[in-house]
Amino acid sequence: MPRPVFLSLDGLDGTGKSTQCRLLVEWLSAQKIPVTQCADPGGTPLGQELRKLLLFGREHTIATTTEALLFMASRAQLVEEVIRPALERGEVVISDRFLLANVVYQGHAGGLSADALWQVGAFATGGLEPDLTLVFDLPPDIAVTRRNREADRMEERGADYYARVSTGFKYEAGMRPAKYRLIDATPDADAVQKVARREVSRLLSDHGWNVQE
Numbered sequence: 001m002p003r004p005v006f007l008s009l010d011g012l013d014g015t016g017k018s019t020q021c022r023l024l025v026e027w028l029s030a031q032k033i034p035v036t037q038c039a040d041p042g043g044t045p046l047g048q049e050l051r052k053l054l055l056f057g058r059e060h061t062i063a064t065t066t067e068a069l070l071f072m073a074s075r076a077q078l079v080e081e082v083i084r085p086a087l088e089r090g091e092v093v094i095s096d097r098f099l100l101a102n103v104v105y106q107g108h109a110g111g112l113s114a115d116a117l118w119q120v121g122a123f124a125t126g127g128l129e130p131d132l133t134l135v136f137d138l139p140p141d142i143a144v145t146r147r148n149r150e151a152d153r154m155e156e157r158g159a160d161y162y163a164r165v166s167t168g169f170k171y172e173a174g175m176r177p178a179k180y181r182l183i184d185a186t187p188d189a190d191a192v193q194k195v196a197r198r199e200v201s202r203l204l205s206d207h208g209w210n211v212q213e
């Protein structure tokens with residue numbers, strides 16, 4: 001009997017996470033593997049409101065700790081309302097970002113304690129962790145050129161902030177190689193997808209799913 005799987009995708013803004021999520025969901029759905037896709041922040045009605053506030057709420061000054069906790073609140077609701085129920089139904093869940101982003105953006109780049117964020121994150125998610133996180137890696141200057149839309153509140157932060165985000169992802173990925181896979185996001189989307197599918201095939205097979213690459 002196949003067991004539920006929780007997968008997340010993360011990385012700098014513009015590295016192609018949403019594209020890769022969509023392609024993974026299409027690939028698994030075509031094989032009739034039940035998959036729930038979600039996004040963090042967001043993914044629930046409350047989470048959508050928090051996402052709007054965090055990415056476009058320019059009328060407020062938001063302190064970094066407040067910002068971190070608002071992301072945590074959105075994720076707590078996402079876990080409760082979407083992710084746990086899908087896992088209880090035995091599905092594969094693919095989340096566009098998860099707690100790692102909090103640790104990297106508000107911790108490594110924003111100056112909060114990464115350890116404290118992992119702890120608050122464990123409380124917010126009830127200890128739920130992805131079985132695997134694919135971390136897409138792209139030099140920040142290339143990632144910026146791929147974002148062909150107006151910058152949101154987070155993306156307005158300068159090159160130094162994004163350099164710290166990039167280093168933070170690499171640092172965290174290096175700390176837990178069993179849980180994170182750093183994937184070079186420089187090649188075209190199909191080539192990146194090939195690498196992602198290889199990783200996901202291995203994970204799903206380990207959980208008893210019959211999956212074709």
Ligand SMILES: Nc1ncnc2c1ncn2[C@@H]1O[C@H](COP(=O)(O)OP(=O)(O)OP(=O)(O)O)[C@@H](O)[C@H]1O
Pocket residue numbers: 012013014015016017018019020146147148185186187188189190192
């Ligand atoms: N491997 C790739 N090579 C070149 N362009 C890509 C690649 N993957 C995605 N893109 C393009 O880059 C842009 C950003 O991609 P996408 O929205 O998937 O990234 P993202 O990481 O989810 O971004 P964000 O974090 O800002 O939401 C899109 O225009 C997309 O078509």
Ligand SMILES: Cc1cn([C@H]2C[C@H](O)[C@@H](COP(=O)(O)O)O2)c(=O)[nH]c1=O
Pocket residue numbers: 013039040041071072096097098099101102103105106154155
């Ligand atoms: C989960 C999470 C996200 N962020 C940042 C990362 C991005 O700049 C935005 C989310 O936009 P995307 O289109 O979904 O990539 O928010 C963050 O700073 N902290 C977090 O916990």
